[in-house]
Amino acid sequence: MPRYRLDIEYDGSAFSGWQRQAGQASVQESIxxxxxxxxxxxxxxxGAGRTDAGVHARGQVAHLDLSRDWPADKVQGALNAHLARAGAAVAILxxxxxxxxxxxxxxxxxxxxLYLILNRRAPATLEKDxxxxxxxxxxxxxxHQAAQExxxxxxxxxxxxxxxxxxxxVKTLDLLDVSRDGDIIAIRASARSFLHNQVRSLVGTLxxxxxxxxxPQDVAVALEARDRSACGPVAPPGGLYLVAVDYR
Known part of the structure; x- marks a missing residue:
């Protein structure tokens, strides 16, 4: 059976998350x-990662096996046509x-x-959710200094x-970078794999x-505590994006 890789973008606002769940809209079920x-x-x-409700993706990856050997561009075009017909905020890139x-x-x-914080007094309009x-x-x-801890x-x-x-x-966090461009603070995190809610927990603490x-020392102490109650508030899901997945 031929196997296909799908590179996927989606707006997670209307979904219960990536994973199929009974009675709830999911990205997996839509595809x-x-x-x-x-x-x-x-x-x-x-899928490469089970994003939570409200979390977005610019570079999710999934694979599937089909019984017929379809041209890859036909698979992409047909899936996008059916997703658009269903009104799903999902695109096969x-x-x-x-x-x-x-x-x-x-x-x-x-x-x-990638996690995006809009840091200004005025509320979000175009960037809402x-x-x-x-x-x-x-x-x-x-x-950023605290992130290096x-x-x-x-x-x-x-x-x-x-x-x-x-x-x-136990995980290895390869990158946790904080930068600012205008009103947007961008937090980038990279690792082979992440724990459930890890990125949002890190962002809320930062x-x-x-x-x-x-x-920054308080963050180091919280890490060493190995106690969930030592964590800062968990950041909301709308600012989080799965932007890329690497393969050999």
Whole structure:
């Protein structure tokens, strides 16, 4: 059976998340419904990351196996046509034939996330549900300094959701970078894999530093506590984007 890689973009605002859930709209179900409409096959696709409700993607990756050897551009075009007909805020950016050993989740070597904070007094209009609006002034340099306390190989229990199903809280955070461009503070995070709610937990804690409520040393202490109650508030989902997934 031919295997295809899908590169996917979506607005997560109207979805319960990536993963199919009974009685709720999901990105996975939207794409699987489009596949059924295209070729009549009921299949399950596997994504590189299970984004939560309200989280967006510019570079999600999934794979699927079809019984017929369709041209890749036909798969892309047909799925986009069915998604558009259904009014789903999902686009297939590319469809590519891959080896049967390719697995969107387990073949990934790195995942890259972007979190956007709109830091101004005026509320979000054009960016509503796509940023976290923080009206009080934030110090991005202090946030970046604190972020470096979190880079590396650590036990991230403090920044892990109690619903996390990962076998271990130990992860290697390769990058956590904070920068500012105008009213937008961008936080970029990269790792081979992340814990449930990890990025949003990190961002919420860094916001406390930017607001002057925490110091970088407070962040280091929270990390070492290995206690969920030591975490800052979890940032809302609308500012988070899965921007890319790396493969060998």
């Amino acid at each position: 699987e419904t489009a596949i059924l409409g295209f070729c009549g096959e009921e299949i399950r696709i596997r 590319a469809a590519t034939k891959v080896e049967e050993t390719f697995d969107a989740r387990f073949s990934a070597t790195a995942r890259h996330y 796509r940023v976290w609006h923080v009206p009080r002034p934030l110090d991005p340099e202090a946030m 979190l880079v590396g190989h650590h036990d991230f229990t403090t920044f892990r959701s109690v619903q996390c199903q990962s076998k271990s809280p 916001e406390r530093v930017g607001a002057g409520a925490w110091t």
